[in-house]
Amino acid sequence: MTALFLEHIRDTLEQIDADGLYKRERLIQSPQDGRIVVNQNGTGRKMINLCANNYLGLANHPDVKLAAQQAIDEFGFGMASVRFICGAQTLHRELEQSIARYLGKDDAILFAACFDANGGVFETLLGPEDAIISDSLNHASIIDGVRLCKAKRYRFDNADMNALEDRLKQAESDGARFKLIVTDGVFSMDGFVANLPAICALADRYGAMVLVDDCHATGHLGPAGRGTPALTGVDHKVDIVTGTFGKTLGGAMGGFIAAAQPVIDLLRQRARPYLFSNSLAPTVAAGSLMAIEIAANADDLRATLQQHTSRFRAALSAAGFDLLAGDTPIIPVMTHDASLAQKLAAALDERGIYVAGFFFPVVPKGKARIRTQMSAALSEQDVEDAIAAFIDAGKVTGLI
Ligand SMILES: *Cc1c(COP(=O)(O)O)cnc(C)c1O
Numbered sequence: 001m002t003a004l005f006l007e008h009i010r011d012t013l014e015q016i017d018a019d020g021l022y023k024r025e026r027l028i029q030s031p032q033d034g035r036i037v038v039n040q041n042g043t044g045r046k047m048i049n050l051c052a053n054n055y056l057g058l059a060n061h062p063d064v065k066l067a068a069q070q071a072i073d074e075f076g077f078g079m080a081s082v083r084f085i086c087g088a089q090t091l092h093r094e095l096e097q098s099i100a101r102y103l104g105k106d107d108a109i110l111f112a113a114c115f116d117a118n119g120g121v122f123e124t125l126l127g128p129e130d131a132i133i134s135d136s137l138n139h140a141s142i143i144d145g146v147r148l149c150k151a152k153r154y155r156f157d158n159a160d161m162n163a164l165e166d167r168l169k170q171a172e173s174d175g176a177r178f179k180l181i182v183t184d185g186v187f188s189m190d191g192f193v194a195n196l197p198a199i200c201a202l203a204d205r206y207g208a209m210v211l212v213d214d215c216h217a218t219g220h221l222g223p224a225g226r227g228t229p230a231l232t233g234v235d236h237k238v239d240i241v242t243g244t245f246g247k248t249l250g251g252a253m254g255g256f257i258a259a260a261q262p263v264i265d266l267l268r269q270r271a272r273p274y275l276f277s278n279s280l281a282p283t284v285a286a287g288s289l290m291a292i293e294i295a296a297n298a299d300d301l302r303a304t305l306q307q308h309t310s311r312f313r314a315a316l317s318a319a320g321f322d323l324l325a326g327d328t329p330i331i332p333v334m335t336h337d338a339s340l341a342q343k344l345a346a347a348l349d350e351r352g353i354y355v356a357g358f359f360f361p362v363v364p365k366g367k368a369r370i371r372t373q374m375s376a377a378l379s380e381q382d383v384e385d386a387i388a389a390f391i392d393a394g395k396v397t398g399l400i
Contacts, residue, residue: 020338020359026038031060032059032060034049034057034377038354047352048382048389051354051372052373053216053247053251054377056220056248059250067289071287075282077281079278079279080278082275082279083268083274084275088279089279089285091282092110092280095280095292096109096110098292100258102296103226103227103235107258107259108256110280111277113246113253114215114242114246115144115255117141118242118255121267122145122146122148122149123271124266125263127150128151128152130177130178131151131152131153131178132182133155133179133181133182134154134155134182134183135164135184136155136156137158138182138183141213142182154170161202164202165206168181169206179208181202181203181208181210182210182213183212185213186228188215189371190324190326192328193228194212194228196237197232197233211240212227215246216330217328218241218243219248219292220329224299225295225302229241239263243256244256249291249292250288252284253280305374308380309328309331312331312372315387316333319387319390319400320400321334321394321399324369329374330371333369333371334368335357335368336367338360338368340368340397341358341369341370343397347393347397348390353385353386355370355372356370
């Protein structure tokens with residue numbers, strides 16, 4: 001590697017830092033949970049965790065861990081193969097059938113991550129004659145997946161149903177063969193649910209299909225945790241669901257697509273991230289399988305999650321914090337100003353609260369925030385402690 005090239009890379013890094021965008025990772029020395037032990041200068045500090053996607057607390061659930069432990073004895077550690085050569089075990093097929101049944105679809109197909117599922121789904125199913133109509137706030141993996149596909153792209157302003165209708169009309173007048181509307185089920189930076197009934201009604205009117213990326217919902221939102229399509233009563237109208245095992249469903253890793261049988265069959269033949277990437281580790285498949293079973297029967301955990309969400313929202317709102325409205329366990333505390341978000345995050349850190357601040361370019365300029373996420377792994381006392389810390393930190397930083 002030439003000195004000139006390394007110099008160029010160092011300059012880029014310095015620019016990222018100078019722009020205040022350098023991401024520094026903190027280290028946890030305990031399992032992911034409501035309370036975690038954070039490594040600070042070599043010593044462990046116990047903190048209340050408000051920034052994991054561990055909505056039902058399954059990331060460290062004893063039954064999930066036991067299932068993974070048993071899988072290592074029965075199925076070994078790794079697959080050392082892609083699925084179609086010799087990388088599929090009965091376990092992998094069981095996981096596909098389980099997630100398909102859970103979401104009410106014919107079948108499902110596994111990927112190493114939902115990032116890969118979104119990377120493979122569009123290119124496989126659509127061609128240059130087709131149209132993809134995508135919400136402007138959709139996840140980065142959707143944006144990248146759409147880029148890999150030759151279909152014509154239409155973008156509509158976040159959650160703007162008039163804009164969506166305009167794009168559908170445009171796609172129609174452009175002569176699109178098939179049209180696919182794509183949306184996140186939950187917009188993760190803002191914490192609100194997509195207007196799926198309106199989207200599905202427009203899809204009906206214009207003969208379009210609907211794909212929902214339900215990563216921030218599967219397992220904890222909707223009846224039995226079946227996600228935003230079930231929550232909004234349109235699960236029979238949503239054609240394709242992409243999702244992850246890396247959040248509510250155990251939080252390890254792995255993604256999936258659930259849809260009608262021919263769609264899954266074609267993805268198995270053609271989806272490049274599926275064809276050319278290793279199979280999920282047996283421990284991950286077995287743990288995720290157990291996590292689905294727990295989630296499907298976890299009304300108690302969902303009630304706890306809902307209680308924490310309502311309590312945290314009400315208390316912070318009453319204390320004068322500016323919260324984004326929403327109906328999910330994602331509760332963004334707005335500071336608007338980026339440096340204020342950093343100050344609030346630092347003040348919370350001092351008070352034992354583990355949070356993450358978000359500012360441009362992750363969210364628009366002037367919309368900086370601390371995004372908090374509730375979890376059933378938190379105790380009522382944890383939530384009360386977090387509220388007290390927020391109020392104290394909010395006063396110290398002059399935010400409230
Ligand atoms: C987290 C997330 C992904 C990525 O999922 P992985 O399985 O971690 O790759 C994709 N889409 C959305 C909407 C997400 O929130």
